[in-house]
Amino acid sequence: MTSLKIYNTYNNKKEDYVPIHSNKIGMYVCGPTVYDFPHIGNARPLVVFDILYRVLIKFFNKYSVNYVRNITDIDDKIIERANELKISIKDLTEQVTEVFLSDCKYLNCLSPNYQPRATDHIKEMILMIEQLIAKKFAYVKDGNVYFEVSKFNDYGKLSNKKPKDLISGARVEVSELKKNPLDFVLWKPSKVNEPSWDSPWGKGRPGWHLECSAMSEKYLGNTFDFHCGGLDLIFPHHENEIAQSVCSNSTNFFAKYWLHNGYVTVNGKKMSKSDGNFISIQDLKQNYNGQIVRLAILGSHYRQPLDWNLKILDTNKKILEGWYEYYTGEHAELDDEFLNILLDDLNTPQFITHLHNLFSKVKTGDENARIKFNSALQFLGLFNESKEKFYASKKVSHLDKAEVERLIQLRNAARKSKDFGVADKIREDLEKNGIIIEDLNDTTTWKYK
Numbered sequence: 006m007t008s009l010k011i012y013n014t015y016n017n018k019k020e021d022y023v024p025i026h027s028n029k030i031g032m033y034v035c036g037p038t039v040y041d042f043p044h045i046g047n048a049r050p051l052v053v054f055d056i057l058y059r060v061l062i063k064f065f066n067k068y069s070v071n072y073v074r075n076i077t078d079i080d081d082k083i084i085e086r087a088n089e090l091k092i093s094i095k096d097l098t099e100q101v102t103e104v105f106l107s108d109c110k111y112l113n114c115l116s117p118n119y120q121p122r123a124t125d126h127i128k129e130m131i132l133m134i135e136q137l138i139a140k141k142f143a144y145v146k147d148g149n150v151y152f153e154v155s156k157f158n159d160y161g162k163l164s165n166k167k168p169k170d171l172i173s174g175a176r177v178e179v180s181e182l183k184k185n186p187l188d189f190v191l192w193k194p195s196k197v198n199e200p201s202w203d204s205p206w207g208k209g210r211p212g213w214h215l216e217c218s219a220m221s222e223k224y225l226g227n228t229f230d231f232h233c234g235g236l237d238l239i240f241p242h243h244e245n246e247i248a249q250s251v252c253s254n255s256t257n258f259f260a261k262y263w264l265h266n267g268y269v270t271v272n273g274k275k276m277s278k279s280d281g282n283f284i285s286i287q288d289l290k291q292n293y294n295g296q297i298v299r300l301a302i303l304g305s306h307y308r309q310p311l312d313w314n315l316k317i318l319d320t321n322k323k324i325l326e327g328w329y330e331y332y333t334g335e336h337a338e339l340d341d342e343f344l345n346i347l348l349d350d351l352n353t354p355q356f357i358t359h360l361h362n363l364f365s366k367v368k369t370g371d372e373n374a375r376i377k378f379n380s381a382l383q384f385l386g387l388f389n390e391s392k393e394k395f396y397a398s399k400k401v402s403h404l405d406k407a408e409v410e411r412l413i414q415l416r417n418a419a420r421k422s423k424d425f426g427v428a429d430k431i432r433e434d435l436e437k438n439g440i441i442i443e444d445l446n447d448t449t450t451w452k453y454k
């Protein structure tokens with residue numbers, strides 16, 4: 006294959022990617038709102054768009070690839086959470102940002118070229134609002150500034166919906182100040198004790214959608230190649246980003262290709278804290294090497310839904326442990342067969358199937374196959390640590406949770422019948438597998454060493 010084919014949400018079809026410029030490529034991924042620890046639903050866009058970045062660097066090696074991912078550090082959710090926790094907004098956003106960055110490292114994602122924070126770009130946002138007001142795409146009402154959706158003919162094109170259908174199909178904030186329910190906020194006044202910045206419309210803060218328009222323009226220009234994010238961001242977030250950027254800069258388009266990853270469910274259900282099926286990346290870090298999580302995410306095509314469960318983790322753990330037996334640190338160029346698979350809309354499941362096929366040759370002692378295999382895994386962001394390190398990692402116990410629980414029950418039964426030799430033997434075996442157990446009154450707890 007001589008081109009990158011990518012499914013463009015804007016046109017709802019797979020297209021040949023043609024760069025806008027002859028020497029540079031711009032890519033923007035909507036980053037986290039730093040109010041809570043990232044979860045498995047946040048991990049997916051991090052990993053799948055990291056693959057896009059790696060493919061762009063590899064396939065367009067004469068171009069400079071500029072990857073930007075923002076950090077939203079001012080938002081209603083942040084203010085609410087900081088109040089709940091009784092800590093300052095600064096402490097909350099700094100703490101969560103730190104965890105987010107360490108999660109990215111754990112998942113072995115390459116760092117973007119820029120990770121701009123919203124609060125460092127208020128000036129750019131105010132400038133953009135002024136342009137929108139001057140061009141009559143926005144209006145001021147009691148210290149609020151709204152974007153007037155009816156002025157932008159292409160509104161709804163990304164979602165492939167007419168504005169009236171968007172109103173009925175989604176939650177749209179109702180306000181008497183708006184001319185039309187779909188109009189969205191660009192600037193709003195801050196309440197007492199909320200962070201605020203001076204502006205021509207009084208002290209206040211920017212709307213969320215505006216942040217991405219202002220920051221992508223600063224680092225990538227008025228138009229750029231790729232805009233990526235989760236499916237849930239299409240409306241209203243991305244629809245609003247397009248409206249703001251196209252109207253303030255008077256361009257024909259904003260991003261040329263729109264990529265959206267599918268939803269993540271946990272055990273077949275929508276993730277929610279109250280249902281107890283909320284999985285943070287920090288939770289996974291306790292028990293699994295990051296490569297296992299990465300491989301499990303890449304096992305589904307990025308546009309398909311992904312159902313997360315223990316089985317998917319344990320299956321991928323076993324696969325990776327088997328593959329690591331044949332690890333070599335050798336580097337070679339990625340084989341064209343593998344690259345071609347990724348050039349077809351980042352088909353990682355097929356890439357992994359191809360790895361399994363090649364693995365059968367690797368096991369027969371075929372040296373060429375082994376080098377090809379190692380290089381392909383490294384390209385995918387796996388095999389990024391030595392064999393010793395991988396096996397020594399406490400997250401790679403050969404015992405899974407169910408097995409540990411079973412052994413602890415056996416040990417408790419042995420202790421009850423005063424069979425202390427057996428009980429001690431089980432404790433030693435567990436320790437050899439990196440499991441520490443502790444007895445307190447009648448309960449036994451355990452953790453990884």
Ligand SMILES: [Zn+2]
Nearest residue numbers: 035217242246
């Ligand atoms: Zn965004």
